[in-house]
Amino acid sequence: MTKKSREPLIHITKRKEMSWQGAWAIRLICIAAALMVCAVITTAATGLAPASVFGGVLNGAFGSPRKIWVLGKESAVLLCIAVAMAPSFRMRFWNLGGEGQVIIGTLITSALMIYLGDKIPNAVLIAMCLVGSVAAGAVWAGVPAFFKARWNTNETLFTLMMNYVAIQLVAYFIIIWESPRGSGKVGIINQSTSAGWLPSIGPFKYLLNILVVLLVTVLMYIYLQYSKQGYEIAVVGESQSTARYVGIKVDRVIIRTLLISGGVCGLCGFLMVAGTDHTITTTLAGGRGFLGVLVAWLAQFNPLAMVLVSLLLCVLSRGAGEISTSFGLNQSFCDILTGVILFFIIASEFFIHYQLHFRKGEKKEASHV
């Protein structure tokens, strides 16, 4: 024997089923560890006391009623997009076109508000905006789905490219609609008449959006979990040959599911324009079509868990904005902190599913932690 090889330092083994309490304990430990690392980085990089920076984050997110409402509004948008992704992701259809599907919804709503505002009753206009934008989002997702079902094209690339088509369309119409002339912006649509604007519930102008999104979330959860179609989606996602074996028409399920996915994105676009922003820009979705993908993954495609995840991400980003102004820190610094926290959240899933064994000195070892 030339050299005696040694036992490897670390073994990774798969865990047995973990209780949900255990899983949450690991998640909390990971978040605590993340905050600790953030604290160390903060002190090392800026010399500020970590507690005050964390306080700044919380202040940015929850510091005043207005801040809380804005947080709710932003979370609702993110949640809505993540919920829209849920059915397609459960089907293992990697829809990266959330951005475009939302944008095309904003475009249709804006167009109807601009061209039909005050020409037809307000309720009819709102209904048309709703139907139109949902349909537009559905088409934007349905086209790649049709190609996937028919010719097995790559859905990731196709949905991604549809985003640019949508953005360019909006850019084109903004030039046509710009007001005042030369500003390059559309400005508030129907500011004087509020035609096509969603009513606000009492004085809370963001509340309706939040409620609608929560309702959609619950409906989506029920649809995926308990309906026959939801079951078909899960079977197609896990194994297309099993689906064919029991006579599920895979093509039809793919297209139908993406119409739903895109439709919810279109709804999100409608809520943004008619509900809160009352204007259109090319950056109205602002990358949240992609952030929604992250939310969906972190929540493991469970719409109810998405509520928590989108709230967490919005707290982090609102807080980041706050500390960058109040402490004079660069926005990038906040991105670093957000990155650290996300990294730990993702890592927690690894520790939930796997277990590490370290080499022990003695021969006889208790191999279980």
Add this chain to the structure above:
Amino acid sequence: MDSRSIAVSMRGITKTFGATVANDDVSLDIYKGEILSLLGENGSGKTTLMNMLSGIYFPDSGQISINGQPVTISSPREAFEHGIGMIHQHFKLVDVFTAAENIVLGLEEKGKLDLKRAAARIREICDAYGFDVDPQQKIYDMSVSQKQTVEIVKVLYRGADILILDEPTAVLTPQETEKLFAVLRNMRRDGKTVVIITHKLHEVEEISDRVAVLRKGRYIGEMKTSETNAQEMTNMMVGREVTLNINRPEPKDVRPRIRVEHLTVRSEDKVLKLDDVSFTAFGGEILGIAGISGCGQKELLESIAGLQPVESGEISYLHDDGSAESLLGKDPQEIARLGVSLSFVPEDRLGMGLVGSMDLTDNMMLRSFRRGSSVFADRRGPQRLAERVVRELEVNTPGISTPVRRLSGGNVQKVLVGREIASAPTVLLSAYAVRGLDINSSYVIYDLLNQQKRKGVAVVYVGEDLDVLLELCDRILVLCGGKVSGIVDGPGADKSTVGLMMTRLGGEK
């Protein structure tokens, strides 16, 4: 036995995967120059134990010694350094490379790659043991048996003295198995040590010097093959008395059920898979389909089940009143809507018959979820069915909400067969229903098939173990290269005749 020296000694080996204890304090000696059969049911830990010897897994505790030296083997490379080579059930070859390229792949020899010298050495090895390998042949041109030979030569090329073969005969015809065994005997003569993992008892008796039995991860015992018999080995494996005869109840009330006429099928890349196949399957009998794997068995069953586009021919379902209904061009749902109750146990259990990540209830639902007009799926019925299948077929599972992927092969198959017969079918198609199953589970499946036969179901049984086909089936259709080589009666059929029919049309010499 004492006169021989110990090649490998494993002491107190324990290996766990999560809550599953795959090996529990196993101690096993392997002697130089012997052929040892490692026998055990599925999930008894045979493969896991050998994987630890070949460096795939690392034991949680225990000590392995080679030639008296304590060693740690933490990678396949280190296993090779100790002269241990394993031939896995699933071959690990690069399809587009030649035999020689595959054999030298991963070897770190000094100097530049010299395929000529390698080919010469490969021929030397082949001559020494009686292999038949062309070093220049590409893997994709090879039969399963040739690929296996390449795997064995690969291991020998690396200088292995201890060869481990994991169920090597599962993919071979009887004739190929004979050839393999001849080679193994030559290796034994040359002083090599061979461990063969199997659960085919007649092979154990034919090839091995010694048998070691594992049950549920524990080492049960060992004996000389010459001093034991199939019954004793089975009892040790299962842990209780088991009868080894397969029942073949006399078919009664047989009536034509499925008629296949001049069926021709091409695969997606236009390869002819079935060529002018005609036969009739009768209700109340088991029709066996024999053939080397990949001879059109899969396409035949999938054509009947409505999953395979057909080029020409006709498949009809015959009702009790004799009227015929064409199944051609209909998908499984349309077939079901005709009132034809057709069940299908496909070869790929987790990839086609079941959804691995779903639990038992949701898998039961696959067949029934469309029932009723509600938009919501009924889980109550499938849940009761899952409970019934678990109870009646003695499925070993922590509960009905366990993902089926976590169950062992035999239990997965029980779940699948249980669901398929729950719909009271009139036709039951099964592909390799006992592949990878241990004796106990296999007999459960044979019994279930016989029960269906007694109920008047037309059972089609595609199998690979000729002994079983001959004992179980009333008639056997032999396929050879997509053509019907012949149909023989089960009782009185001769194994070597059927074996020849599998390799040559009609079985002529």
